[in-house]
Amino acid sequence: MANLKEEIALLKDEVISIRRELHMYPELGFQEFKTSSLVENYLNELGIEVKTNVAKTGVVGVLYGREASKTALLRADMDALPIEELNEVPYKSRNPGIMHACGHDGHVAMLLVAAKVLIRHRDELSGNVKFVFQPSEEKSPGGAIKMIEEGVLENPHVDYAFGIHLGNMFEKGTIALRKGVFMAEADSFKIVISGIGGHGAYPHASVDPILIASNVVLALQTIVSREINPIDPVVVTVGKINSGDVSNVIPEKAELLGTVRTLNKNISKDMPFKIERVVKSIAEAYRGNAELEYDFGYPPLVNHAEESEFVKRVGELIVGKDKILEAPISMGGEDMAYFLEKVPGAFFWLGSMNKEKGFDKLFHSQYFDFDENVLPIGVEFHTRIAIEILNM
Numbered sequence: 001m002a003n004l005k006e007e008i009a010l011l012k013d014e015v016i017s018i019r020r021e022l023h024m025y026p027e028l029g030f031q032e033f034k035t036s037s038l039v040e041n042y043l044n045e046l047g048i049e050v051k052t053n054v055a056k057t058g059v060v061g062v063l064y065g066r067e068a069s070k071t072a073l074l075r076a077d078m079d080a081l082p083i084e085e086l087n088e089v090p091y092k093s094r095n096p097g098i099m100h101a102c103g104h105d106g107h108v109a110m111l112l113v114a115a116k117v118l119i120r121h122r123d124e125l126s127g128n129v130k131f132v133f134q135p136s137e138e139k140s141p142g143g144a145i146k147m148i149e150e151g152v153l154e155n156p157h158v159d160y161a162f163g164i165h166l167g168n169m170f171e172k173g174t175i176a177l178r179k180g181v182f183m184a185e186a187d188s189f190k191i192v193i194s195g196i197g198g199h200g201a202y203p204h205a206s207v208d209p210i211l212i213a214s215n216v217v218l219a220l221q222t223i224v225s226r227e228i229n230p231i232d233p234v235v236v237t238v239g240k241i242n243s244g245d246v247s248n249v250i251p252e253k254a255e256l257l258g259t260v261r262t263l264n265k266n267i268s269k270d271m272p273f274k275i276e277r278v279v280k281s282i283a284e285a286y287r288g289n290a291e292l293e294y295d296f297g298y299p300p301l302v303n304h305a306e307e308s309e310f311v312k313r314v315g316e317l318i319v320g321k322d323k324i325l326e327a328p329i330s331m332g333g334e335d336m337a338y339f340l341e342k343v344p345g346a347f348f349w350l351g352s353m354n355k356e357k358g359f360d361k362l363f364h365s366q367y368f369d370f371d372e373n374v375l376p377i378g379v380e381f382h383t384r385i386a387i388e389i390l391n392m
Contacts, residue, residue: 004383005318008117008376015113015375018042020091022105026080026098029136029143032057035078035108039133042112046119048131055146059133062156063118065125065390072386073130073153073161073343074114075144075336076107077137086366101368103166103352108133110164110375114382121383127390128156134335140188140297142335153342160307161345162385163336164378168360170351172371175315175381176327177348179308183301184233184261185268186333190293191216191256191279200248207287209254210243215282216256216290217241223274228267235261235331236275261331263300301337304344310392311346314384318377325351332363350378 018038025034036057043050043061051060057078085092085099093099115131132152135143152158170176193213198206220236228234236258243254260275262268272294283290315324327349336347352370353360361367 004117005380008379008383011113011116011379012376015109015379016372018112019105019109019372019375022108023091023100024094026093026095026100026105028082028098029079029139030056032078032135036133039078039108039112043115043131046116048115048119054150054152055135055143057135058143058147060152061115061131063115063122063125063129063131065127065129066123067126068128068156070127070159070390071130071156072127072389073132073158073339073345074111074382074386075132075134075161075163075339076111077104077134077143078108079104079136079138081138081364083364083366087369089369099366099368101365102138102363103370104137106166106352106370106372106375106378107164110378111382113379117379117383118386121387124387125390129386129390130156130158137335140186140295140335142298144335144338148338148342158343160389161339161343162307162311163339163347164350164381165334165347166352166370166374166378167349168353168362168368168370170325170349170353172351172354172374173319173377174323174325174351175311175319175348176325176351177303177308177311177346178327178329179303179305181263181300181329182303182327182347183329183334183337184235184263184331185265185300186297187260187262187268187271188295188297189258189260189272189275191258192291193254193256193283194289195250195252195254197252198250200250203250206250208250209288210251212283212286212288212290213241213243213254213256215286216279219278219282220275223278227274232264232267233262233329233331234267235259261333263329265300268296298333298335299337299341301334301347302340303346304340307344307346310389311348311385314381314388318380318384350374350381
């Protein structure tokens with residue numbers, strides 16, 4: 001353990017190389033076939049027991065320690081986003097319209113190299129390590145719940161679960177986490193508004209779904225501002241409106257797609273009824289009709305208290321106490337939440353921002369990139385978390 005940092009430092013070029021290979025060939029959720037193959041081959045070469053095709057494209061590796069008392073799960077998500085990359089770098093995406101714009105390429109690389117280090121330290125493991133390479137974090141219902149349904153938490157039974165996410169909100173080499181509620185529930189909705197189409201010059205002979213949709217977008221915000229306690233964070237965002245084809249025709253329909261973010265289960269369960277009431281009332285007021293489809297997404301991510309304190313202690317060994325930050329609650333969603341609903345554990349940010357080098361763009365930007373010098377820190381976190389938690 002004393003020379004672990006130096007051992008990992010020698011693997012810096014390897015973890016960066018893996019990350020860049022993954023970055024060049026990004027794949028969308030449940031389509032991570034090339035990524036899964038790379039993961040499978042790497043784990044096989046290490047001599048780690050591998051199971052493939054978990055939740056379609058997921059890969060699970062199991063490293064058995066000197067004892068079979070406990071099992072720690074380490075998770076990395078693998079999918080990319082439907083975004084055209086605009087970075088001009090040697091490792092720019094070769095797949096048009098698809099980009100690793102959320103750091104998942106780095107997550108996979110860190111966990112693979114951590115597996116390489118941990119197998120060298122197998123004799124120090126008083127238990128097992130389960131390496132979970134999960135498909136489709138970006139799009140609900142996601143890969144985590146499907147992997148759980150297919151038994152990823154058993155054989156051997158998982159006692160702890162941990163995950164790391166790179167974050168350009170925090171300076172490189174810092175660690176940010178909080179115990180308790182950490183991330184929001186992420187629901188989605190579709191609203192279809194029906195009117196009567198007609199000529200744009202004769203609006204009185206039509207029922208305009210675009211007019212109705214415009215009023216709906218504004219009125220949805222009154223749910224947050226006038227129906228929810230101000231101390232309870234709630235976000236309602238309409239991210240897409242689709243209607244019409246030309247400038248002088250009133251269309252028949254308008255479709256709105258959006259997301260709802262909440263931290264409180266009691267609030268989230270009531271949101272479909274609140275939204276439907278507002279939408280239908282406005283549509284009726286303007287002589288139209290509206291239908292709502294509402295999908296409950298990932299639950300709030302809740303970090304367990306003891307495991308969060310454990311991560312802080314490990315972090316002090318790796319980056320020092322002054323670089324352990326209290327993370328703010330995020331209204332972003334994360335399906336790591338499903339693992340943490342089932343077993344104790346924690347999820348945290350590894351700061352990857354470096355403004356001097358231009359690594360300060362946030363997730364889902366066409367210019368997203370991060371400081372690769374933090375990748376060995378992530379490798380060390382995975383490694384030390386596994387060794388320390390299994391020896392407690």
